[in-house]
Amino acid sequence: MKTIPLIQFGLGGVGSAVAERVLAARDDFEWHYGLRLVYVALCDSRGAAINGDGFSHGALQRMLVAKAEGQSIVGLDSGYHHDGLRDIVDVAGTTDAIVIDVTASSNTTTALQLAIERGYAAVLANKKPLAESYEVFRNLVDSGRVRYESTVGAGVPVIASLSEALMAAHDPVRCIEGCFSSTLGYLTTGLQAEESFSELVRTAIALGYTEPDPREDLGGMDVARKALILARTMGWPLELEQVSVQPLYPAELGGGGVDDFLDAVHSLDDDYALRAAEAHIAGETLRYVALLQGGEARVGLQSLPLNSPLGQLQGTDNLIAFHSSIYDESPLVLQGRGAGVHGAAAGVLADIMALADHV
Numbered sequence: 001m002k003t004i005p006l007i008q009f010g011l012g013g014v015g016s017a018v019a020e021r022v023l024a025a026r027d028d029f030e031w032h033y034g035l036r037l038v039y040v041a042l043c044d045s046r047g048a049a050i051n052g053d054g055f056s057h058g059a060l061q062r063m064l065v066a067k068a069e070g071q072s073i074v075g076l077d078s079g080y081h082h083d084g085l086r087d088i089v090d091v092a093g094t095t096d097a098i099v100i101d102v103t104a105s106s107n108t109t110t111a112l113q114l115a116i117e118r119g120y121a122a123v124l125a126n127k128k129p130l131a132e133s134y135e136v137f138r139n140l141v142d143s144g145r146v147r148y149e150s151t152v153g154a155g156v157p158v159i160a161s162l163s164e165a166l167m168a169a170h171d172p173v174r175c176i177e178g179c180f181s182s183t184l185g186y187l188t189t190g191l192q193a194e195e196s197f198s199e200l201v202r203t204a205i206a207l208g209y210t211e212p213d214p215r216e217d218l219g220g221m222d223v224a225r226k227a228l229i230l231a232r233t234m235g236w237p238l239e240l241e242q243v244s245v246q247p248l249y250p251a252e253l254g255g256g257g258v259d260d261f262l263d264a265v266h267s268l269d270d271d272y273a274l275r276a277a278e279a280h281i282a283g284e285t286l287r288y289v290a291l292l293q294g295g296e297a298r299v300g301l302q303s304l305p306l307n308s309p310l311g312q313l314q315g316t317d318n319l320i321a322f323h324s325s326i327y328d329e330s331p332l333v334l335q336g337r338g339a340g341v342h343g344a345a346a347g348v349l350a351d352i353m354a355l356a357d358h359v
């Protein structure tokens, strides 16, 4: 039996779903693969719980209950002062460990780099470290011990298809197009159904589809980071500032608080209703699309034929189409659930298992 120590940064929606999945899969994985996954450290924004011998099933469940009730995990076991994630990287004491980054923070990059230096592997659902400089991306990914499936398309195997089915088969990718924001998918299919933009934004917030400040989604940066990760996976040396981003609101609505934004957002309703109607007359529909072609990446609103793969996409689903030498006239298309923490958690667990053989 091989034991894999797990160190997890973040125990929010995705992080809790990952821990639950690890607990549920543990016996099966021991039986089928001879692999034992053992948490030795977990942390949230306030601190960490550390146990070099591995947390029991019961201890992990207590942490999950505490998080569901809005508490921190600090104090449930041996805590540590939250000065840096670097400290807990050392807790595993073996190069077999896997660090899991399921925060939404840029502050994990140094700890991830340290983990890779120590010989550990790392799995990220967090896009931000991979959207820092191209050099940081290459240092992490070229180690061969970093996987990041859930950063794009949640659990839909976008990164594996690109790197393991296309690039590893020497099938050069000419173009990638896709919709990979469930929030913006929800908004654009709502526009297609003649709902008002401001009402759609308010409902998306109420349904928990957006970040607390919806401008983080509407500004397009989340999609831009995903496009950047795909571009870099293909070896395009792009920086985030080089991705052309078309936000869904004008610059003058960018300042002020969330309430100010929500008070003002109805001023965009007529324009979006007009654009949706024009698209409808042309047999098209609006979608927020990422396009990677010729070494460049751009994200923004496009009017697309209703019968195209992206035009047919509905609601929060994600879709990505790869155009390569082999998949030329008929692209390789992946489509599936883009919203919800369980798809992302499944992608993280699949990455853990893919790395477990190599650490």
Ligand SMILES: NC(=O)c1ccc[n+]([C@@H]2O[C@H](COP(=O)([O-])OP(=O)(O)OC[C@H]3O[C@@H](n4cnc5c(N)ncnc54)[C@H](OP(=O)(O)O)[C@@H]3O)[C@@H](O)[C@H]2O)c1
Pocket (backbone or CB within 6 Å): 009, 010, 011, 012, 013, 014, 015, 043, 044, 045, 046, 072, 085, 102, 103, 104, 105, 107, 108, 125, 126, 127, 128, 150, 151, 154, 338, 339, 340, 341, 342, 344
């Ligand atoms: N939600 C989805 O469907 C989905 C899909 C694909 C990818 N993702 C990505 O997965 C990541 C997590 O998403 P989520 O929805 O789970 O977010 P979340 O619910 O906000 O959870 C984030 C977690 O990270 C912790 N955290 C924040 N800063 C930290 C720091 N500096 N050190 C240690 N822990 C820190 C938070 O601590 P507290 O608990 O103390 O606040 C929280 O536990 C994000 O990067 C997101 O983009 C999400």
